[in-house]
Amino acid sequence: MIVHAQNLTKKFGETEVVRGINFHVKPGECFGILGPNGAGKTTTMRMIYCASPFTSGALTVFDLDVRRHPRQIKARLGVVPQDNNLDDDLRVIENLITYARYFGISGSEARRRAALLLDFVQLQDKTFERTPTLSGGMKRRLILARSLINHPQLLVLDEPTTGLDPQARRLVWQKLRSLKESGTTIVLTTHYMEDAEQVCDRVAIMDLGRIILTGNPVQLVGELVGTECHELEPAPGTDGMLDQRLSQAGVAFHKLGETYYIFPGSEIGGYKIDDVPHRRLLHRRATLEDLFLKLTGKELTKTDE
Ligand SMILES: Nc1ncnc2c1ncn2[C@@H]1O[C@H](COP(=O)(O)OP(=O)(O)O)[C@@H](O)[C@H]1O
Numbered sequence: 086m087i088v089h090a091q092n093l094t095k096k097f098g099e100t101e102v103v104r105g106i107n108f109h110v111k112p113g114e115c116f117g118i119l120g121p122n123g124a125g126k127t128t129t130m131r132m133i134y135c136a137s138p139f140t141s142g143a144l145t146v147f148d149l150d151v152r153r154h155p156r157q158i159k160a161r162l163g164v165v166p167q168d169n170n171l172d173d174d175l176r177v178i179e180n181l182i183t184y185a186r187y188f189g190i191s192g193s194e195a196r197r198r199a200a201l202l203l204d205f206v207q208l209q210d211k212t213f214e215r216t217p218t219l220s221g222g223m224k225r226r227l228i229l230a231r232s233l234i235n236h237p238q239l240l241v242l243d244e245p246t247t248g249l250d251p252q253a254r255r256l257v258w259q260k261l262r263s264l265k266e267s268g269t270t271i272v273l274t275t276h277y278m279e280d281a282e283q284v285c286d287r288v289a290i291m292d293l294g295r296i297i298l299t300g301n302p303v304q305l306v307g308e309l310v311g312t313e314c315h316e317l318e319p320a321p322g323t324d325g326m327l328d329q330r331l332s333q334a335g336v337a338f339h340k341l342g343e344t345y346y347i348f349p350g351s352e353i354g355g356y357k358i359d360d361v362p363h364r365r366l367l368h369r370r371a372t373l374e375d376l377f378l379k380l381t382g383k384e385l386t387k388t389d390e
Pocket residue numbers: 097102120121122123124125126127128129
């Protein structure tokens with residue numbers, strides 16, 4: 086097992102923000118921790134990369150206890166923290182070379198690896214730029230490159246793509262997929278559900294310090310939500326009637342603002358959904374977002390912004 090958490094908790098003062106979670110990460114897989122803001126994702130990641138001690142339970146990385154062997158663990162880890170922490174006084178390549186020193190990598194080897202990694206994240210033409218001139222997406226890619234300087238067996242990424250534009254996001258996800266293909270184990274947090282579905286072999290859905298569900302994202306959605314979601318904004322003044330019909334028919338739904346999210350079934354007690362008087366109606370594929378909504382009655386993404 087690459088990561089193994091058993092009954093893991095974390096308290097800040099009297100407040101327990103991670104409340105007895107259990108999960109494991111297998112060699113070669115990409116494991117995603119998903120959940121709204123404040124769920125405890127960053128706290129969990131920081132415990133994994135030995136930046137924050139846990140309160141109770143057990144946590145091992147590479148079968149080593151994080152409390153007893155942080156140095157050995159960190160030597161084999163790559164970390165992309167939630168907040169960019171590049172050295173603004175250094176040029177792009179110097180950020181990598183300086184970081185390599187923490188791992189005892191020689192100067193010439195560091196320069197060789199740094200050049201290769203800048204190619205890998207497509208920043209080769211920024212090699213001698215000053216870090217503050219980089220865009221948000223470029224900074225994220227530079228931190229990804231930095232996290233790879235010691236050829237880590239496990240990559241830990243806390244919201245690697247949050248705040249990036251779609252093109253920058255795609256590039257990062259593409260790089261993560263290629264790292265996974267070359268055997269790197271990955272643990273990440275994200276609130277981009279579509280991306281998580283595509284990249285993660287398994288996900289844990291976290292809310293209020295607890296893991297409420299773990300599994301393969303496609304299977305979880307298929308089993309617990311179904312294949313389709315109908316988004317329906319009823320015609321003005323028809324909400325009451327629709328509520329009644331949905332409840333009578335025993336159809337699963339959630340209402341957020343004006344919109345009803347209706348899961349499986351194209352009929353509501355004999356009426357076709359298309360025939361319900363509406364202002365807006367969208368049939369689309371069900372997602373992890375819907376799963377979270379169905380389980381908690383809350384939105385996953387929107388609460389995070
Ligand atoms: N250093 C800290 N001291 C006190 N409370 C903290 C600290 N760091 C995080 N928290 C609290 O722990 C909870 C979980 O935070 P976090 O792990 O950052 O969640 P997420 O990454 O899922 O948004 C939040 O309520 C946050 O306010």
